[in-house]
Amino acid sequence: MTTKQSMVTVEEFMDDPIAYFGESLTQMHSIPRDELEELQRQAMAIRFDQHRQSIELVGKLADRLGVTVLDEFNDVVPLFFSHTAFKSYPAALVDNKRFDLMTKWLGKLTSHDLSKVDTNGCNGIDDWIDRLDEQTPLEVITSSGTTGTLSIIPKDKHGAREGMQLWKICLFQTFGTEPTFEQLNPAVEVIWPNYAKGKLGHLRIANMIKQGFTGNDERKFHALYPDAIDTDLMFLASKMRAAASRGELDRLVIDPALAARKDEFIAMQARQPEDLDNFFTTIAEKLRGKRVFMIGTYGLMYDVAKAGLERGISGVFAKDSAILTGGGNKGAVLPDDYMDVIHEFLGVDRIQEGYGFSEQSAFHWACSEGRYHVQPWVIPFVLDPDTSEPLPRTGRQTGRAAVYDVLLKAHWGGVISGDEVTIDWDLHCPCGQTSVAFEHDIIRYSEKQGVDDDRITCAATHEVHNEAVNFMKAFES
Amino acid sequence: MSGAYTVPLFLRGEVITDDLVTFGTRSGATRFQAPDMARYVEQLPLPTPMAMADLNDVGFDEILDVLEALGNALTFDTNPHLQEAYEAAVLANPLPPDMLKNSYQILPPLFTRANVLELAETQVGLDYLNGWVPHALADGRELRVRAFGSRVVHIPAGNGGLVSAVTILRSVITRCDAIIKAPSNDPLTAVAIARTLADVAPGHPITKHLAVAYWKGGDAAIEERLYRPEHVEKIVAWGGLASVKHVTRYIQPGLEMIALDPKRSATIIGREAFGDDETMREVARRAAVDIGVANQEGCANARVIYAMTGTDPTGIANANKLGELIYEELVRLPAFISTPPPQPNRELYEHVEASRMTEDFYQVIGGEQREGAVIVSQFDSPVDYSAMLSGRVANIVPVDGIDKVTEAVTAYTQTIGIYPESLKHELRDTLPLFGAQRLTSLGYACSVPIAAPQDAIEPMRRMCKWIVEETCDPDVVIPLWRLGEAAAQV
Numbered sequence: 001m002t003t004k005q006s007m008v009t010v011e012e013f014m015d016d017p018i019a020y021f022g023e024s025l026t027q028m029h030s031i032p033r034d035e036l037e038e039l040q041r042q043a044m045a046i047r048f049d050q051h052r053q054s055i056e057l058v059g060k061l062a063d064r065l066g067v068t069v070l071d072e073f074n075d076v077v078p079l080f081f082s083h084t085a086f087k088s089y090p091a092a093l094v095d096n097k098r099f100d101l102m103t104k105w106l107g108k109l110t111s112h113d114l115s116k117v118d119t120n121g122c123n124g125i126d127d128w129i130d131r132l133d134e135q136t137p138l139e140v141i142t143s144s145g146t147t148g149t150l151s152i153i154p155k156d157k158h159g160a161r162e163g164m165q166l167w168k169i170c171l172f173q174t175f176g177t178e179p180t181f182e183q184l185n186p187a188v189e190v191i192w193p194n195y196a197k198g199k200l201g202h203l204r205i206a207n208m209i210k211q212g213f214t215g216n217d218e219r220k221f222h223a224l225y226p227d228a229i230d231t232d233l234m235f236l237a238s239k240m241r242a243a244a245s246r247g248e249l250d251r252l253v254i255d256p257a258l259a260a261r262k263d264e265f266i267a268m269q270a271r272q273p274e275d276l277d278n279f280f281t282t283i284a285e286k287l288r289g290k291r292v293f294m295i296g297t298y299g300l301m302y303d304v305a306k307a308g309l310e311r312g313i314s315g316v317f318a319k320d321s322a323i324l325t326g327g328g329n330k331g332a333v334l335p336d337d338y339m340d341v342i343h344e345f346l347g348v349d350r351i352q353e354g355y356g357f358s359e360q361s362a363f364h365w366a367c368s369e370g371r372y373h374v375q376p377w378v379i380p381f382v383l384d385p386d387t388s389e390p391l392p393r394t395g396r397q398t399g400r401a402a403v404y405d406v407l408l409k410a411h412w413g414g415v416i417s418g419d420e421v422t423i424d425w426d427l428h429c430p431c432g433q434t435s436v437a438f439e440h441d442i443i444r445y446s447e448k449q450g451v452d453d454d455r456i457t458c459a460a461t462h463e464v465h466n467e468a469v470n471f472m473k474a475f476e477s
Numbered sequence: 478m479s480g481a482y483t484v485p486l487f488l489r490g491e492v493i494t495d496d497l498v499t500f501g502t503r504s505g506a507t508r509f510q511a512p513d514m515a516r517y518v519e520q521l522p523l524p525t526p527m528a529m530a531d532l533n534d535v536g537f538d539e540i541l542d543v544l545e546a547l548g549n550a551l552t553f554d555t556n557p558h559l560q561e562a563y564e565a566a567v568l569a570n571p572l573p574p575d576m577l578k579n580s581y582q583i584l585p586p587l588f589t590r591a592n593v594l595e596l597a598e599t600q601v602g603l604d605y606l607n608g609w610v611p612h613a614l615a616d617g618r619e620l621r622v623r624a625f626g627s628r629v630v631h632i633p634a635g636n637g638g639l640v641s642a643v644t645i646l647r648s649v650i651t652r653c654d655a656i657i658k659a660p661s662n663d664p665l666t667a668v669a670i671a672r673t674l675a676d677v678a679p680g681h682p683i684t685k686h687l688a689v690a691y692w693k694g695g696d697a698a699i700e701e702r703l704y705r706p707e708h709v710e711k712i713v714a715w716g717g718l719a720s721v722k723h724v725t726r727y728i729q730p731g732l733e734m735i736a737l738d739p740k741r742s743a744t745i746i747g748r749e750a751f752g753d754d755e756t757m758r759e760v761a762r763r764a765a766v767d768i769g770v771a772n773q774e775g776c777a778n779a780r781v782i783y784a785m786t787g788t789d790p791t792g793i794a795n796a797n798k799l800g801e802l803i804y805e806e807l808v809r810l811p812a813f814i815s816t817p818p819p820q821p822n823r824e825l826y827e828h829v830e831a832s833r834m835t836e837d838f839y840q841v842i843g844g845e846q847r848e849g850a851v852i853v854s855q856f857d858s859p860v861d862y863s864a865m866l867s868g869r870v871a872n873i874v875p876v877d878g879i880d881k882v883t884e885a886v887t888a889y890t891q892t893i894g895i896y897p898e899s900l901k902h903e904l905r906d907t908l909p910l911f912g913a914q915r916l917t918s919l920g921y922a923c924s925v926p927i928a929a930p931q932d933a934i935e936p937m938r939r940m941c942k943w944i945v946e947e948t949c950d951p952d953v954v955i956p957l958w959r960l961g962e963a964a965a966q967v
Contacts, residue, residue, distance in 0.1 A: 057834050081831075088831035090838050092858045105835070149861050242864070248887045386823060 006042075014043035014406045017377045018165055023184060025173040028376050029433035036434075037073075040379050043406040045070045048079075051412055054111035057085070058412050073379055074390045076404050080414040085109070086151040086359070094235065095255070099128045110154035110410050112137050123257050124232040125150070129199045138410065141204045142231060143358055150200075150235055153358055156410035164212025166362045166375075171293065171322040171352065175367070175433055188213060188322065189220045189287055191294035193279075193304045196223035199231045205295075213293055222282055224304070225275045227268050232258055276307065284313050291318040294346070297327035302338045305345035315347030326354040326363065355438060359415040361407040364438065371429055371437035377407040380436055382423050385445060388416060398422040400445070401438065418444050482565050484511040484664045487671040487689040488520060490680065500661065500693060509565065509664055514692040514699045521656050521688050522708035523628060531682040532626060532652050537597070537607050540649060541590050546677040548588025551642075551670065553581045558672045562638070562665035570635065570662050571820045576771055579813045580638045581666075587642055587927070597650045599928045600937040606651070609946060617953035624941035626652030627710040630703065632694070632724070633667070634715040634737075635660030636774050641667035643927055644713070645674075649683055651940050656709065659691040695723040706731030711940060713737065735939045737932050740776040740891030740914070741864070742922055745882055746784045747900040751795045760896055761802035763920030767894045768871045769807050769815030769849070770923035777892045777915075777923045780866040781859045783882045786875045788857050796875035797840055800853040804842045807849050807869055817848035818868035825870060828862040844870065857881050879904065886911035891932060894922040909933075 012020045021027040031039075048070045051058045058079070062068070065078050089105045092098075099119035107114035117135050122128050125142070132138045139157045142150045172183045190213050192206055206223065214220040236258060243252045294317075296304065301323075308316065323346060335341075342351065354363030355372040364372040374380045381402040382391045391397040401421040405413035422439040429437055486493040496517075497510040514521075523529065553559050559581050566577050586592060597603050601624055604610045609621035629648065633640040641663065648655035657667045667689045678684050692699045704712065704727035713735045714724045721736055728734050744767060750760040767779035784799055786792035807815070826844065832852055833841040839860065844850025849869025852860055857876045866872060876882060886893070890912045895901040896919035905916050914933040915925075925931075951959070 061834060082827035084827040084831035085834065087861075088828075088835040090854075090856070090858055091861045092856070101837075105837070242861070248889070251884065251887065 010039055010042045010046065013039050014047060014377065015409075017407060018162065018169070021376070023169060024178055025169050026175055026178060028169075029175060029373055029435045031376060031434060033434055033436075036376055040377075040406065041071070041073065043377070044073070044076060044379060044404055047406050047408075047413065048076065051111060055412055056108040073381070073393070073404075076379075076414050077381060077383070077388070077390050077402070079412075080388070080402055080404075080416045081359075081412060082416045083151060083359070083418065086153050087149040089149070089152075091149045091239070094125060095253075097123065099131075102128060103132075106132075106140070106152060106154055109412070110138065110156075112154070112156065112410060114138075124255070125235055126199055126231045129231065139204075139208075140199075141358060142200055150231070150238060151358075154411045159361060159408065159410060160208045161212070162407075163362055164208050167324075168212065170354075170363070170365045171324060175431065186213075186291075186293075186322070188291050188293040189222065190214055191283070191287070191292050192221065192223045193294065193296045193300050194223065195225045195227060195229040196221075197228035200229055200234050203229055209293075209295070222279070222287065224279045225272065227271075227275075230258075230261075230265070233265060280308060280311050280313060283308070283316055284311070288316055289318055291321050293322045293324075295324045298325055298334060298338065299327075301325050301342045302334050305342045308345045309341065314344050317346055317348055319347070319349045321346070321348045323348055323351045324354055324363075325351060326356070355442060357415070357417050357419070359411075360403060360405050360413075366440065367429060367431035367433055367437070369429055369431045370440040371431070372440070372442075373429070373431075373433045373435040373437045374403075376435060377405065379404040379406070380423060380438070382421060383416065385420065392425075394425050396422065396424040396426075401442075418446060420445055420448060482509050482561075482568070482665075484509050484565075484659060484691045485668055486512040486514070486517055486691075487668050487675075487687070488517070489685045489688055490675050492672060492675075493517070500691070509569070511664075511691040514690055514696075517690070518692075518699050518702045521690060521703055523654055526628070529626065529628070529654060529686075532654065532686045535652065535682050537603065540652075540683070541593055543674075543678045543681060543683050544588045544593050544646070544649060545590055547670070547674050548585045550673045550677050551581075551584045551588065553578065553584075556669070556673060558669035559584075559638075559666075562663075562669035565665040566638075566663050569664060571818065572636070572771060572774060573812070573816045573819050575812045576814075576816070577638075580771075584638060584642050584670075587646055592928075593646070593650060595928045596646065596937070600647075600935060601651060601941060605941075605943075617950070619948040621946045623944050623946075624651065624938075625944050626654065627940060627942050628654040628708065629656070629711045629713060629940055630709045631655060631657045632712065632714045633657065633660060635662035635664075636771065638663065638666040640715065642670060645670050645687065646927075647937050647940060648687070651937055653940055654686040655688070656703070657687075657689045658694070659689055661691070661693075664691055700724075700727065704732065710942070711735055713936065713940065735934070735936055737934075737936065738889070740932065741780060741889055742777050742892040742894070743882070743885065743890060743913075744779040744782040744894045744919065744922070745879075745900065745904070746782060746799070746896050746919070748785050749897045749900075750784075750799070751786060757799060758802055760919065761799060762806045763896065763918075764799075764803050764871075764894075765806035765810060766814070766920050767922040768803070769810045769869050772815055772818045773867050773869050773871075775923060777925055779894055779922055780871060781863050781885065782871055782873045783885070784873055784875050785877075785879070787877050788875050792875050792877075793855055796873050797853050800840065800842050800851040800873050803871065803873070804849075804851045807851070807871075808843065815849075815869060817846065821847035821868045822865065825862065825865045825867065828860070828865065829870060832860060859885065879907075883907065883911050886913050888912040891915060892917060892922045892925075894919045 052062050053059065061079055067079060070076050089102060093101050099122040103114050103117045103119055114136055117131060119128060119131060122131060129140055132140055137156045138154050139160050140152055140154050142152050168186065172186045173179045190209055192209065195203055197203065197206060210216055210221045236254065240252060243249045353366040356363040360378065362375055364374050366372050382397040382399040383389065383402050384391060385400045391399050398420065401417040401419045403415060420443050423436060425436065483494055483497065493512050496513045498513045499508050499510050550556060551559060563577055563581055567574050570577060597606055605622060605624040609623045612620040614620055631644045633644045644657060659667050671687050671689045674687065675684050700723065706729065709732065711733050712724050714721050715737045721738065724734055744764060746760060750756060764779060764782060770778060784796050786795040826847055829841060829844050829850055829852060832839040838855050840853045840855060842851045851871050851873060853873045854860065854875065857874060859874050860872050863872055886908055892915045893908060893913050894917055895904065898918065901916050908916060
């Protein structure tokens with residue numbers, strides 16, 4: 001099998017799937033299952049071999065477990081990272097501004113060389129991320145947790161560009177028809193129902209979208225709040241939650257650099273109602289009937305739709321607009337008719353749903369049947385939720401989602417999620433796509449167990465931001 | 478639906494198993510049934526405060542007799558109620574069977590005359606419990622004080638049978654009327670003790686002033702009807718924030734809360750521990766017990782262990798050595814004290830595994846089979862997930878001085894196990910300022926005395942109503958009316 005020609009094939013598949021599949025959504029999800037799995041197996045082995053050399057932690061873990069080659073899909077499972085791998089640095093490093101050590105820590109999680117990064121005088125997380133942006137191929141994203149640490153995932157600029165291209169392919173094409181020039185080069189205004197900028201998780205995507213969908217044209221990018229959200233402030237919020245849960249709020253020390261910006265944050269908070277009005281004025285007066293791309297979680301979409309309808313705005317965008325939502329309800333309780341409310345406000349033909357987590361290269365798009373079809377460069381797994389042992393790749397299996405994403409080059413692609421998913425491995429989806437699919441109902445295990453979710457979800461960002469500002473208001477520096 | 482069982486309502490001597498509804502347990506898999514308290518809640522409180530009279534009249538010797546008989550009857554091997562409670566706890570509780578059985582086997586000695594007398598005398602005062610204690614005040618009046626029982630609802634924690642037993646013991650000694658809301662992770666122990674009481678003292682006022690019921694904590698349909706000043710005077714709430722929060726909304730004048738909040742404990746090991754191998758081994762053995770007892774499910778267990786080794790290379794090496802020794806001792810503990818946890822916390826182990834890969838900052842010893850682990854910080858801060866430590870996972874933190882330790886002692890800190898004694902003596906006037914509530918010799922953190930204050934309060938004195946009767950002789954205590962006359966004459 002491993003003739004010279006097929007090696008070239010595998011490498012194109014794993015390094016540039018967009019070209020490999022001719023920029024076609026239809027081709028991506030029409031490849032026969034056997035053929036795809038053979039490609040995936042070979043790609044997995046090659047990527048592992050690369051990452052074992054280039055990512056220190058992958059090499060160490062493989063050495064410790066005695067893994068030298070990957071033959072079968074399940075061979076990769078012991079090498080999976082959980083979300084904790086991306087937040088295993090001591091939070092004290094940030095408090096003490098040891099961004100040299102933070103860089104060293106991150107350097108062990110990425111295939112890029114970070115040894116030359118200059119962190120001299122670095123005064124916060126945002127500053128540090130700027131340095132990484134300037135000095136390395138990385139474009140890291142962060143998320144947040146309540147243990148007082150932020151996860152930091154070493155994504156790179158190449159991945160960001162590729163990701164946006166993949167989004168466009170999935171958003172504007174229809175399965176079953178080859179793409180037109182217009183679909184490959186769609187002209188849209190972007191609606192971003194969130195803070196305009198920020199290094200925090202999903203906010204980082206704002207810039208990627210602006211670049212990918214408008215060619216960096218500010219006039220075509222419409223954010224709910226024009227301000228940037230500050231990662232250091234979010235880090236403080238995260239530490240506050242952790243401190244509150246340990247009864248240590250009285251011991252929390254606020255970084256003077258952040259405290260000095262207190263008034264700025266308070267003013268930003270005070271402007272929010274006005275920002276919200278401006279946002280809807282823009283939508284009603286300038287964007288009515290326009291073709292847009294809008295992305296947000298179910299909760300965020302619902303809140304915006306409800307606020308819009310309350311202002312008498314409905315059916316506002318062009319029918320062929322691209323709307324992407326997902327993220328589960330993530331703990332937010334939405335009314336049963338939330339999708340109707342969103343539809344009524346937007347007035348578009350279709351609302352697309354995606355499933356994914358930040359450690360992956362792209363979302364998996366829901367088909368006409370509501371199943372999330374796994375992108376061909378991603379190998380899905382269903383694991384026993386407690387032991388993480390892989391469940392059989394036959395029949396209908398429910399368990400913990402895990403993936404190995406062969407497209408990821410900057411960081412290790414094997415991750416275990418916190419989500420309960422179902423895959424029917426033998427299903428030939430009536431939608432016509434040949435790819436394996438996650439069933440529509442996905443729930444976080446933490447929600448299922450009624451435990452407080454560890455993550456600050458997109459929907460809660462606004463709230464958590466205000467929580468931190470309120471704390472700073474009360475704080476006498 | 479395997480292992481379904483029934484949690485009866487114990488209503489002042491009567492055992493009720495009608496009108497059953499189904500509940501889940503904390504571990505999720507098993508379920509149990511209990512009478513629908515919406516139907517019985519009106520019968521839980523006393524119909525009138527006057528109904529306390531019969532309990533008030535019971536002499537203390539009689540209390541001693543009844544409790545002694547109860548203790549004798551609480552022999553696990555011969556008591557079917559306890560055996561049934563044990564079977565239920567095995568299903569409902571994350572602790573392994575041997576440990577749960579042990580938690581019942583330690584019950585009888587609690588009820589001996591000597592123990593009851595010590596508890597009554599030190600935690601309230603027998604004179605106050607049994608009569609009016611006279612005092613003369615500086616203004617000349619004669620004061621007499623007596624501790625009366627109250628009408629109390631108890632919401633005990635469910636980790637082991639001890640908490641339910643102590644709750645009943647405290648109630649009987651203080652002549653309180655007790656309504657116990659059984660915990661879902663130990664639904665039957667309180668009922669089992671109550672039924673045993675009904676067996677040894679049928680119709681006795683002590684039996685008639687005890688009720689045990691299960692309802693889901695926070696069920697407003699029940700709690701709104703019960704938590705009222707006309708029904709109860711005090712609520713003793715153990716356990717998590719959720720259970721305490723459910724209660725606080727009902728607190729008002731006439732209804733007070735005695736909160737025995739969830740706590741965490743810490744350990745401090747002084748430089749002396751690292752003097753020679755033998756001492757280090759002994760210290761490791763003691764620390765392992767503080768970590769391991771009942772699989773670190775309790776508030777008194779050791780979790781973060783501050784080692785005053787210093788943070789230079791020698792200090793870090795000593796901390797690592799101590800970690801190795803503690804781990805060895807930990808896995809060697811006998812099964813009735815500690816075992817690999819049957820339900821290890823997955824989230825915790827995800828963090829432990831991440832720390833294992835972060836060698837610059839942490840050294841992880843053990844834990845590959847989720848049997849328990851020791852994480853040694855290679856610098857002077859605990860792991861960021863220290864609040865999650867459970868199932869025999871401890872974190873050793875090398876420090877240069879005591880400041881790093883006091884930083885970590887907060888209002889949520891209960892016990893601090895300390896080695897050696899001289900260090901404890903040195904720290905005892907400082908640590909309480911930060912929040913520590915109990916300082917004890919290393920190795921005794923989980924051997925919690927009952928005849929002592931708990932969580933920096935005195936729950937038994939708080940359970941009592943402290944009533945004052947005073948006599949004022951106008952010739953001694955200058956009365957206001959004479960002051961009035963004197964003023965008029967001026």
